[in-house]
Amino acid sequence: MARIPAPERRAALVAAALVVVSRRGLAHATTRAIVAEAGMSLASFHYAFESRDELIDELITTVVAREQQAVAPEEVEGLTLFELVEAGILRYFEHLKADPEHEQAMLELTQYALRSPERHPLAAAQYAKYIALAAQSLELGAELAGARWTVPVERVARVLVAFTDGLTLTWLVDRDDAAARAVAHAAADALTRMADTR
Amino acid sequence: MARIPAPERRAALVAAALVVVSRRGLAHATTRAIVAEAGMSLASFHYAFESRDELIDELITTVVAREQQAVAPEEVEGLTLFELVEAGILRYFEHLKADPEHEQAMLELTQYALRSPERHPLAAAQYAKYIALAAQSLELGAELAGARWTVPVERVARVLVAFTDGLTLTWLVDRDDAAARAVAHAAADALTRMADTR
DNA sequence: ATCCGACTGGGACGTTTGTCCCACTTCGTC
């Protein structure tokens, strides 16, 4: 087997773990399953990581750090704030449809983190990141539309995150695209009313 | 040990399983943990149930069947539709705050059901129930406020379920009551706009 | 060329898991 320095191996294992968690769920993400996905031996696992828990913790932080601007509005002028916000949410929805298992994995990781006090901060950080990204998009949107949020943006962002979470969860269950679009529409509607549309 | 007929034992085991899942999570709900909670021996478990999976499946269906009208509006006249809807969501929120672990358990059970094709219908049924309950409340609310939904109620109900789901998830992570109330407010706002307020 | 630390493979360990077995006890029926 090729010799790979420990730090790279950590990254490879984290990547493999994400694949396994996405495909089969956190419960099936055993050390052996992860190692098989990464194509290495068990010894390499425990050479790179103290324990499985350490790997999962790093998986969470890594994946959160890598989180993209999925809801960002397009940089197009001439649209209303409502149109921009709705388009942003719908873009997130397309992202969800493209890789549902990834979002499901995120959900499972959050739940996992919520289950032990020492890991709760990981979940909190995950959501803080979501909120920060949402706030960024919302500010950009307001700027593009020439509007102004009448409520602190962070507050608006929290609501947006809650709405997209709800959209994710319900769509994962019923896979009803039309219903999801209705949620997106209603959410954009509610959010826009927190702004002063000039 | 007292002799209990198998059907009663099934019920007792389901109840014990719910306690264990709520308190420690689905992953820790082993046959032994459940049996200890119920105060019986392992043999009794497999006398009442074929397998652990059968128990979990029954737990899901039982708990869904038992699901209460948590979002129902109070039967008070003279309130606007918005006030009724917001009050209903806030009442759900109080319910969530009173027993967060129960809602967390529900979430975990949904995720579990989503992970295997043959169990997916259980999750779908769970959400169908949520939607039916929500629709009922929304119709009652419209009646009390003398309003009329301009969109099919079931569609409105789906949006409501998505919003409460999002509220649940985000509150479980950050325990931010003010943010949750803001979500409730925005959600009620969005929903009310799907009605004709007379 | 040697050597030392970094890395690897395979096998093993002790636990915990779900499930099962079997001898036993209780209860309702005759």
Place this chain on the structure above:
DNA sequence: GACGAAGTGGGACAAACGTCCCAGTCGGAT
């Protein structure tokens, strides 16, 4: 009171789990 079905207890099983050990190998500095 005998009897069979229903229910119980404790111990056992194999499989899967996380973790560890150790003999070995590679590669870069000396």
